[in-house]
Amino acid sequence: xxxxxxxxxxxxxxxxxxxxxxxxxxxxxxxxxxxxxxxxxxxxxxxxxxxxxxxxxxxxxxxxxxxxxxxxxxxxxxxxxxxxxxxxxxxxxxxxxxxxxxxxxxxxxxxxxxxxxxxxxxxxxxxxxxxxxxxxxxxxxxxxxxxxxxxxxxxxxxxxxxxxxxxxxxxxxxxxxxxxxxxxxxxxxxxxxxxxxxxxxxxxxxxxxx
Numbered sequence: 719x720x721x722x723x724x725x726x727x728x729x730x731x732x733x734x735x736x737x738x739x740x741x742x743x744x745x746x747x748x749x750x751x752x753x754x755x756x757x758x759x760x761x762x763x764x765x766x767x768x769x770x771x772x773x774x775x776x777x778x779x780x781x782x783x784x785x786x787x788x789x790x791x792x793x794x795x796x797x798x799x800x801x802x803x804x805x806x807x808x809x810x811x812x813x814x815x816x817x818x819x820x821x822x823x824x825x826x827x828x829x830x831x832x833x834x835x836x837x838x839x840x841x842x843x844x845x846x847x848x849x850x851x852x853x854x855x856x857x858x859x860x861x862x863x864x865x866x867x868x869x870x871x872x873x874x875x876x877x878x879x880x881x882x883x884x885x886x887x888x889x890x891x892x893x894x895x896x897x898x899x900x901x902x903x904x905x906x907x908x909x910x911x912x913x914x915x916x917x918x919x920x921x922x923x924x925x926x927x928x
Contacts, residue, residue: 740795741795741798741799741802742802744795744799745799745802745803748803749799750805751796751797751799751800751803751805751806751810752810752813754792754793754795754796754799755792755793755796755810755813755814755817756817757792758789758790758791758792758793758796758817758821759789759817759820759821761785761786761788761789761792762785762786762789762820762821762822762824762825763821763824764785765782765783765785765786765789765825765828766782766824766825766827766828767828768781768782768785768828769782769825769828769829769831769832769834769883770827770828770831770832771832772832772833772834772886773832773833776886776887777887779832779834779883779884779886779887779893780883780884780886780887782828782883783879783880783881783882783883783884783886784880784884786825786876786879786880786883787876787877787880789821789876790872790873790876790877790880793814793818793821793872794873796810796814797814815851815855818851818872819848819851822844822847822848822851822872823844823848825879826840826843826844826847829893829897834886834890834893834894835893835894835897836894836897839894839897839898839901840897842897842898842901842905843897843898843900843901843904845901846870846900846901846904846905846908847870847872847875847900847901847904849904849905849908850868850870850871850872850904850907850908850911851872853907853908853911853912853915854911856915857911857914857915860915860919862914862915862918862919864911864914864915867907867910867911867914868906868907868908868910868911869903869906869907869910870900870903870904870906870907871907874903875900875904878896878899878900879893879896879897879900881896882895882896882897
């Protein structure tokens with residue numbers, strides 16, 4: 719198994735241990751995967767608003783971080799709930815992807831309005847994050863899997879930004895530094911994914927030797 723594949727299996731195993739009970743409970747209760755997808759988006763909206771209002775209280779950034787983390791958690795389990803309850807649909811996959819991107823954009827707007835980070839940091843974070851997702855979407859479109867390729871997928875970005883938000887009251891520069899760091903990691907991931915796709919497609923197009 720490749721290093722990327724091993725990391726992906728490790729992450730899935732960790733998610734299974736951390737959220738397996740919750741997923742099974744939701745499946746037993748008949749909770750719709752759409753409900754989790756929409757809940758994730760609503761929490762992202764709440765997080766964005768809390769970030770935007772951060773100047774009112776230094777407690778708002780940590781609360782925004784918790785809301786963002788909760789949003790990411792619901793987003794992480796909606797697909798698993800859909801799979802275990804045999805409710806996977808193309809519409810669900812489309813809505814999940816679209817709302818994920820809308821949520822990331824809203825979070826960027828909220829952080830920008832908060833004044834907790836440089837506008838450049840927010841711009842780089844937002845652009846690089848969307849490019850990571852776009853690279854995967856386009857790779858899927860040409861039949862190349864990018865599972866496990868890269869170090870700054872959505873879950874990892876959310877965890878880092880949420881963690882930084884929690885310590886903003888004691889270290890105000892934490893979020894700014896984290897956005898620059900995540901933007902650098904996401905940019906490296908975009909390059910990594912691009913090279914991976916290019917190598918795969920070039921090897922595929924070469925005639926096999928007899």
